[in-house]
Amino acid sequence: MTSRGADLVVERLSKSYGGQAALRPTDLAIKAGEFFSLIGPSGSGKSTLLGCIAGFVTPTAGRIAIAGADVVDVPPYRRNIGMVFQNYALFPHLSVFENVAFPLRLRKIGSAEIQDRVKRMLETVRLAEYGDRSPAQLSGGQQQRVALARSAVYDPQLLLMDEPLGALDKNLREEMQYEIRRFHANMGATIVYVTHDQDEAATMSHRIGIMRDGALVQTGAPRELYENPANAFVAGFLGEANLYDVRDLRPGPGGALKVVTVDGLELEAEAGKAVPAGSLVACVRPEAVSLAGTDAGPVIAGTVEDIIFTAGTVRCRIATPQGARVLMRRPLERHRQAVAVGDAVKLSYRPADILLIAKE
């Protein structure tokens, strides 16, 4: 059962509530079969954008096309999309089986075929034994799998998910991430997935769109966004980053570019790369710095201020004499040379890893 996904095109789409912009004019193109995630802080307009695509929210202006067909004036129940909500939105008065059968019954499909398709779909989400239960008798993860089955049983070309795993605890969330990916691979539907969780977005998606204040700031593959963030907001939102406001750029030794930060930190960056106009921020990922070994190169001197161990990684915060903070992240194993809080250390980095990006 591989239904082909639909492509989705959003053009100059905007929504305002009484003069307040919830979504600023936004353009977005999602390919058929793509898994696309929207992330961004609370109130940034993710649900508004998704609501416009689903048809719950009437856009103030703009155009939405699903599989080439303009849908702005099409009511939600004729868009043939699937939607999964954070709180599952299962019908409490219907059994699991009837919940999944609901969209098929609306489509006046014969009861033998309904039996067949619901059964197969419940098997897909590994709930074959649970058809007779009522939703209240299921765990959160099971309920969300029912919601998934219900939204996919009629083979919609486009599946929208608004923080579907937001209510689950971490372990269950990871299990469900896997489940949804497997599901996507089987179905082939286009998925637009809203989440608060950047790791989740990076794990699941082909591409991510980062939203802020009702605008789509940047879209791209997870790695692209991580390696080439458009601005300090994206750099800080997706993964950890050391961000320093730049005061001055000067020619440095050996044709390098010397970056002087507002904190008084002096960094060496690669010269000759295009630098955005306006205020700049220097971005250094915490895994791009390491305790200086023998190899020569630029270093940052400082004192270890804090050390945090988490599963498999060590984070050290180093304070420089100028008062800047540098976060370093290393796999636990590499941290054999024990450092302790209060040690004076030298951090080395490659000039290519100093990103000069727009502040806004």
Added chain:
Amino acid sequence: MKPPGILRVLRPAVASFVAIALAYLLIPNLVIVPLSFSAQEYLTFPPAGFSTKWYARLAANPDWINAAANSLVIGVPTALLSMVLGTLAALAVVRGSLRWAGLAASMVVAPMMLPHVILAIGLYPVMLELGLLRSHAAAIIAHTVVGFPLAFITVMASLRGSDGKLELAAMTLGATPWQAFWKVTFPAIRPGVAVGGILAFASSFDELMLALFLTGATTRTLPRLLWEQMSDFLTPVIAAAATLIVAFSMVLLLLAVLLERKPARPREVA
């Protein structure tokens, strides 16, 4: 759920207070019960002797039978109208995006607070003008004004308790708004609608003031006949009729309580 500490300490006191309050509420209604079994020809207190002849006399009198029929002919449509209007109004206030939802809700509830006599004085000339005075329709219209807020309140409570996302979910799954209402919203609010209908019926069944103004000799309701008989013949027949009205109303209220206590549970499947 454990009761909070203070209530646990005070539990005997609270229990006796509740018992006294209930007695205070119920006893005046129950006084008429022994009166209706009196063997004497006039209403006296305390009653003397025992007889069921007043019930027999009640059943034999076509006036009482007609009045009971009128009460039903007026009460049932009142309940139905109240359920429909109450549900629509509650949907608009809870699910709609009305700017003045709070104000609208207060306006709907207002007739409950106003003295019925004011409503009656207002409706009298209107019904006269419409040529509906002394018809069943006049009483139905008037009682619906009083019953509709009751249904509105109970439906609003059950709507607030059900998740609006369910309707959106139904629509993404292909349900038209009409289908979403009947297949998803209505099952969730059914107890509230039923309770509202029962309360509206009970309020119509017990209502006197509007009936006095708006019904006539052939359309008079039980409370109105009771009232008329009180001024003419003070026999225990009145007590018998009153006892039956109280008993019937209690059954209705009990029904409402049972419906309300039953949460909108999914059907249990073995």
